[in-house]
Amino acid sequence: MRYLDKTAIENISIGAAFLGTGGGGDPYIGKLMAISAIEQNGPVRLYSVDEIADEDFFIPTAMMGAPSVSSEKFPNGSEFVKVFQKLSRYLGKDNIAGTYPMEAGGVNSMIPIVVAAQLGLPLVDCDGMGRAFPELQMVTFNLDGVPATPMAITDEKGNIGIFETIDNKWTERLARAVTVEMGASALVSLYPTTGAQMKTSGVHGIVTLSEQIGEIIASKNRDAKDKLEELLQLVSGYELFQGKIVDVIRETKGGFNLGRMNLEGIEGHKGGNMDVHFQNENLVAEKDGRVVAMTPDLICLVDFETLSPITTESLKYGKRVRVIGLPAHEKWRTAKGIETAGPKYFGYDYEYVPLEKLVNKAVTDHV
Amino acid sequence: MRYLDKTAIENISIGAAFLGTGGGGDPYIGKLMAISAIEQNGPVRLYSVDEIADEDFFIPTAMMGAPSVSSEKFPNGSEFVKVFQKLSRYLGKDNIAGTYPMEAGGVNSMIPIVVAAQLGLPLVDCDGMGRAFPELQMVTFNLDGVPATPMAITDEKGNIGIFETIDNKWTERLARAVTVEMGASALVSLYPTTGAQMKTSGVHGIVTLSEQIGEIIASKNRDAKDKLEELLQLVSGYELFQGKIVDVIRETKGGFNLGRMNLEGIEGHKGGNMDVHFQNENLVAEKDGRVVAMTPDLICLVDFETLSPITTESLKYGKRVRVIGLPAHEKWRTAKGIETAGPKYFGYDYEYVPLEKLVNKAVTDHV
Structure with missing residues (x-):
């Protein structure tokens, strides 16, 4: 206690x-x-x-x-x-x-x-x-x-x-x-x-994990890269993209916020492009037309400099962000978990592939 | 009891x-x-x-x-x-x-x-x-x-x-x-x-009134006119129209049956025409373009010969019917009653006029 x-x-x-x-x-x-x-x-x-x-x-x-x-x-x-x-x-x-x-x-x-x-x-x-x-x-x-x-x-x-x-x-x-x-x-x-x-x-x-994430993001006098590294280590996450928001389509329907945002690559991802689809939560991230993260894994947007989390309601044109992927809790990666909250449930017609595999595949493709 | x-x-x-x-x-x-x-x-x-x-x-x-x-x-x-x-x-x-x-x-x-x-x-x-x-x-x-x-x-x-x-x-x-x-x-x-x-x-x-209405309608070896007279007397009602169903438009929407039927006059009403609008229940009857009965008063369709009641689900093209109007219970004719279930509540833009007045006006017009 x-x-x-x-x-x-x-x-x-x-x-x-x-x-x-x-x-x-x-x-x-x-x-x-x-x-x-x-x-x-x-x-x-x-x-x-x-x-x-x-x-x-x-x-x-x-x-x-x-x-x-x-x-x-x-x-x-x-x-x-x-x-x-x-x-x-x-x-x-x-x-x-x-x-x-x-x-x-x-x-x-x-x-x-x-x-x-x-x-x-x-x-x-x-x-x-x-x-x-x-x-x-x-x-x-x-x-x-x-x-x-x-x-x-x-x-x-x-x-x-x-x-x-x-x-x-x-x-x-x-x-x-x-x-x-x-x-x-x-x-x-x-x-x-x-x-x-x-x-x-x-x-x-x-609750404790949330607190630890918050501590890292809120910590002062450290550069973004250093904080990001510690954050990714804590949550076993990956930085998927660095981009600028260039388009957001959204509507409130059936008691949900639904939509899609488009990001244009900056810094390490110049020339690239990312689409993120959401139903209240971010569900699928496509980089240059290829899925790089999908529900039930987590797709988190943070401010490029401060790493402050960004909600879909506060998406603004021109905002510079980092897109971070986190593996979902193991309970979500079971057959029942994927059936309940995987891509097919939300109407995306493909099989769930764990974030780690998608990321490694992308790395291999680049070589 | x-x-x-x-x-x-x-x-x-x-x-x-x-x-x-x-x-x-x-x-x-x-x-x-x-x-x-x-x-x-x-x-x-x-x-x-x-x-x-x-x-x-x-x-x-x-x-x-x-x-x-x-x-x-x-x-x-x-x-x-x-x-x-x-x-x-x-x-x-x-x-x-x-x-x-x-x-x-x-x-x-x-x-x-x-x-x-x-x-x-x-x-x-x-x-x-x-x-x-x-x-x-x-x-x-x-x-x-x-x-x-x-x-x-x-x-x-x-x-x-x-x-x-x-x-x-x-x-x-x-x-x-x-x-x-x-x-x-x-x-x-x-x-x-x-x-x-x-x-x-x-x-x-x-419940007793329903039973009495049912007794009259179900009674055998009597002609329609005789039964109708007794029925109208029991419920203080009026025969508003005698017609044949020539058109029914309906849809199930928002947990309601909505629609409108059109009747072509027969017998005593030859050449005339009646529209009846409904939302589950019949709400407004227009005879030759003029309202002759409106909610909260009752608009009842019965079989022309047997006086059997006809529900909106069983409306059939060509069926011969009588349209009967009944005054609503006095509680519905108060200001609160009309506000709650009168024509304006259902989106018809006119003041409630009691059935008896509408019927008498129509009679006067004919003279």
């Missing part, structure tokens, strides 16, 4: 934006809320999964919908607590042992910290993605057959829904329909899980 | 199809289920609202969505009981005193009989419309500020939702989105009400 203070939250929010792979929502407002919550209630306890009891119950809380909308109509902290409590009451449990992020990437890294601080509960160093993903069934718990429901869904106006579904894709379908009707953004509490389930099916240590 | 036997159910289903004003779903399959349920469990007790206790709780059950779809994927009786019990458990009440139709018109007249028979509960002679209407807030209880939620919604696959909303239009919005996702048809249990609320805000005696 250790305490998360203001500095820890600052760093986690940066690491979470990085792991958000463009989506997951900008953690900025969430960070302010989390800091305010610990200033009022004291620092939050962070437990590793080894420290929690198998039979205890934990409930995550998150935002659902198009990140571009959630940052426009951001709820207040009490609403996160409300959806959490709605689900715990529906479950008939008043002894929920703690909370944790369902999605460590993006704003959903911060919401459980707000809930933990306000309710005096611990946060667990675990999530269900190891990154951000756009749909509710894209969760490692789902891969192991843990039900997403009962779930609670609320909006900032005070409407409340509860679902119990026959499978987790139906959870996604019904909750998405309600999210769209609620204005393309909603608060959800779902995947109520035991400590044992989190030990078996969660992505462990992700 | 009296018992509803098989003959009563047969007649209620005919009267309910009439009051369904084209929508509300064909009660045919519902009737078979209701008869089967009383054959297995004995006749259902029907209480008048005067016979129920003010402090007792009652829960209606209904189908929601496009009637054309509900008749294709009709649920079995246990599913109606399930949604009823889901809501009563959510309310924390295991002593629900009875059930009643939220909508007396169409298939939703039969569903509460199935629930009543299966659970051994009484049915109350009351509904929340006095007819059929397409949306959840178009209920007399809503006019008096009774909340539609908590509500339960289920599908035939086993998915379950519960809503608590800030107002009854939000209930309609969220439940409609889920209904569409569930395949344009769902089972709902909503407007949990006390006996006192039903006395104040319900439409009383509607």
Whole structure:
């Protein structure tokens, strides 16, 4: 057990934006809320999964919908607590042992910290993605057959829904329909899980990893190259491209931010070109027409100089960026993981090839 | 209190199809289920609202969505009981005193009989419309500020939702989105009400009125004119047109059946023409380009010879029909009633004029 203070939250929010792979929502407002919550209630306890009891119950809380909308109509902290409590009451449990992020990437890294601080509960160093993903069934718990429901869904106006579904894709379908009707953004509490389930099916240590990523990116008086090297080593990542944003096409549709951006090579990649496709999160990167990284592996855009993570909502013409690829957690690289969140699920008609192989192939081709 | 036997159910289903004003779903399959349920469990007790206790709780059950779809994927009786019990458990009440139709018109007249028979509960002679209407807030209880939620919604696959909303239009919005996702048809249990609320805000005696309408229409060895006269007297109605269906345009959209039919005058109306617009239910009738009846008043199509009610799903080219107008229940003719279910709500840009006035004006014009 250790305490998360203001500095820890600052760093986690940066690491979470990085792991958000463009989506997951900008953690900025969430960070302010989390800091305010610990200033009022004291620092939050962070437990590793080894420290929690198998039979205890934990409930995550998150935002659902198009990140571009959630940052426009951001709820207040009490609403996160409300959806959490709605689900715990529906479950008939008043002894929920703690909370944790369902999605460590993006704003959903911060919401459980707000809930933990306000309710005096611990946060667990675990999530269900190891990154951000756009749909509710894209969760490692789902891969192991843990039900997403009962779930609670609320909006900032005070409407409340509860679902119990026959499978987790139906959870996604019904909750998405309600999210769209609620204005393309909603608060959800779902995947109520035991400590044992989190030990078996969660992505462990992700809050700490986010913090470490954030520490590197936030560190002062170091040049980009030096920081990048340390970052890539920490996450076993690759720099895929250095480019300037020359085109972005996007729309908000069906409760998602959908689109594609085009980058023109700079520095080491002059003359080259990269397309990045996204549905909330970056899903596929094509370099000079050839796929170099694909979901469920992570495709992260960072500022060329500062390495600050860039969300799809803040893509700007002319911005100079680095594109970084990270291997997904091993749970996503199983047959079930690829079926659930691989390229074919998102409508790209090719087989999943791990990032490392694609990168090495590209290197070989160059020789 | 009296018992509803098989003959009563047969007649209620005919009267309910009439009051369904084209929508509300064909009660045919519902009737078979209701008869089967009383054959297995004995006749259902029907209480008048005067016979129920003010402090007792009652829960209606209904189908929601496009009637054309509900008749294709009709649920079995246990599913109606399930949604009823889901809501009563959510309310924390295991002593629900009875059930009643939220909508007396169409298939939703039969569903509460199935629930009543299966659970051994009484049915109350009351509904929340006095007819059929397409949306959840178009209920007399809503006019008096009774909340539609908590509500339960289920599908035939086993998915379950519960809503608590800030107002009854939000209930309609969220439940409609889920209904569409569930395949344009769902089972709902909503407007949990006390006996006192039903006395104040319900439409009383509607089950008995349906039965009486059904008795007239089903009566043998009488000519159409004679039966029609008795029917019009019972419901204070008017025969608006005698015609042949020459055109029907319809589509299933947003969980509704939408469309328009055109009738060519026959018999007493030769040379004339009528357009009837519908959204599940018939909403506006225009005779020779002039409105002669409009929602919330009832526009009912019946077979020219037998007076059997005709639903919008069964409209057939060449069919000879009579169009009958009925004044809506007085609760619908208040300012709140007209705002909730009058022509403007449905996008027709004119003021509501009561049926009697429109009919008398037409008569005057002819002189």
